[in-house]
C-alpha cells in the first residue's frame with residue numbers, strides 16, 4: 001500500500017506527461033491507409049520481425065448494407081471542431097416537459113442488457129468520440145446521402161467486433177416517442193456508456209455526464225484506422241493518438257482500464273502476441289491458455305475475455321493483469337514500457353479501487369468533450385442509423 005502523498009506525487013507526475021512521437025510501427029492485417037497528413041518517421045525494422053500472415057485477413061472485409069459503387073465520390077473534409085462548445089450536466093432537464101426523464105430512459109435500456117453488451121456500449125462511446133468527435137457518426141448505416149461510401153461501423157476496428165447498436169436504437173425509439181426531435185444520438189451514446197460503467201462497476205463508478213452534443217452527418221470507414229489506436233500500438237503511438245484528440249497520457253492509461261470488461265476476437269492479438277511470435281513478455285501459461293481458446297479447426301475467429309480474473313466487472317483488476325503480464329494486447333503491455341506510466345499502473349493496481357474509479361469517471365467526461373458539434377454543424381437525428389435529409 002502506498003501513502004496518499006506519494007500517490008499524489010505520482011499522479012501529478014503523470015499529469016505532466018506530454019505527447020511525443022518517436023515512430024509508428026505495426027503492419028499486417030490491420031494495414032493503415034496512406035497518411036493524409038505528415039506522419040512521424042517509419043520505425044527501423046524490428047529485431048525479430050512478426051512473420052506476415054499465412055492466411056488472408058481474419059478481420060472480415062466490410063459488408064456495407066448497399067454494395068459500393070466502383071468510383072466513389074471523394075468525401076468532404078472533416079468539419080472543424082468547436083473547441084468553445086460547452087456541454088452541460090442536466091442539459092435535457094427542461095427540454096421534454098415535467099414528466100420525461102431523458103437520462104432515466106437510457107439507463108433503463110442499458111440495465112436491461114447483459115454485461116457483454118454493456119462492455120460494448122463503453123467501447124462504442126470511445127469509437128464514436130475518436131472519429132469526427134462524439135457525434136454519433138459511428139451509428140450511421142450509410143456514409144451520408146451517398147450510399148457508395150462505406151460508413152465507420154464497417155471500418156476494420158469496428159467490424160464485426162463493435163456492439164451495442166440495438167440498445168441505442170431501442171433507447172432512441174422510446175425517446176422519440178416521449179420527446180420528439182430533441183435528444184441527440186451522440187448524447188444517448190454518452191449516457192449509455194456512463195450507465196454501462198455504473199452497472200459493470202456495481203455502482204462504484206457513478207458520475208454526471210454533461211450533454212448537449214449534436215449529431216454529425218458524415219461517417220467514413222476510411223477514417224477509422226487513422227484515428228483509432230490499433231492493438232499493436234506501442235506507448236508513444238498511443239500517447240500520440242490520444243494527444244490528437246486532446247487527451248493526455250494519464251487519460252490514455254486511465255481509460256485503458258476499460259479492458260477489464262468485455263471480450264476480444266483472437267485476430268486482434270494472435271499475430272503479434274502469441275507464438276510463433278515470441279517478442280512479447282506475456283506470461284507463458286496465460287499465452288498457452290489463449291492459444292487453446294483461440295484454436296479453431298474451421299477458421300472461426302474465436303473470442304476471449306479481456307480480463308481473465310473478473311471478466312464482467314469494471315475495476316482496477318486490469319492494472320494487476322498488466323503487471324502480471326496477463327493482458328491481450330501490445331497496447332496493454334506497453335503501459336509498463338514508460339517509467340512514469342509504469343508507476344501509475346502500479347498505483348492503480350495497488351491503491352484502493354476508488355482512486356482509479358474517480359480518474360476513470362473524469363477521463364470519460366473529458367473524452368465526451370472531443371470535437372463536439374453544435375446546431376451550426378450538426379443536427380438532432382430522428383433515427384440514429386441515418387441522417388435526417390435521407391429518406
Ligand code: HEM
Nearest residue numbers: 119120123126161229230231255258262263264265268331
Ligand atoms: C488504448 C488504446 C486502445 C486499444 C489499442 C484498444 C483496442 C481494443 C481491441 C483490439 C479490442 C477487441 C476488439 C475485438 O477484437 O473484439 C478492444 C475491446 C474493448 N475495448 Fe479497447 N482499445 C483501446 C482503448 C479503449 C478505451 C479508451 C476504451 C473505453 C474507455 C476501450 C474499451 C474497450 C472495451 C469495453 C472492449 C470490449 C468490447 C466488447 O466486449 O464488445 N478500449 N479494444
Ligand SMILES: *[C@@H]1O[C@H](CO)[C@@H](O)[C@H](O)[C@H]1NC(C)=O
Nearest residue numbers: 017018019020239249338339
Ligand atoms: C514517458 O511518456 C511521456 C509521455 O509520452 C514522455 O513525456 C516521457 O518522456 C516518457 N518517459 C520516458 C522515460 O520515456
Ligand SMILES: *[C@@H]1O[C@H](CO)[C@@H](O)[C@H](O)[C@H]1NC(C)=O
Nearest residue numbers: 144145146217218387389390
Ligand atoms: C442530402 O440530400 C438532401 C436532398 O437531396 C439535401 O437537402 C441535404 O442537404 C443533403 N444532406 C447532406 C448532409 O449532404
Ligand SMILES: *[C@@H]1O[C@H](CO)[C@@H](O)[C@H](O)[C@H]1NC(C)=O
Nearest residue numbers: 048274275276277278279280
Ligand atoms: C522463439 O520461438 C521459436 C519457436 O517457437 C523458438 O525456436 C525460438 O528459440 C524462440 N526465441 C526466443 C528468443 O525465445
Ligand SMILES: *[C@@H]1O[C@H](CO)[C@@H](O)[C@H](O)[C@H]1NC(C)=O
Nearest residue numbers: 295296297298299300301302
Ligand atoms: C466452426 O466450429 C465451431 C465449433 O468448433 C462451430 O461452433 C462453428 O459454427 C463453426 N463455424 C463454421 C463457419 O463452420
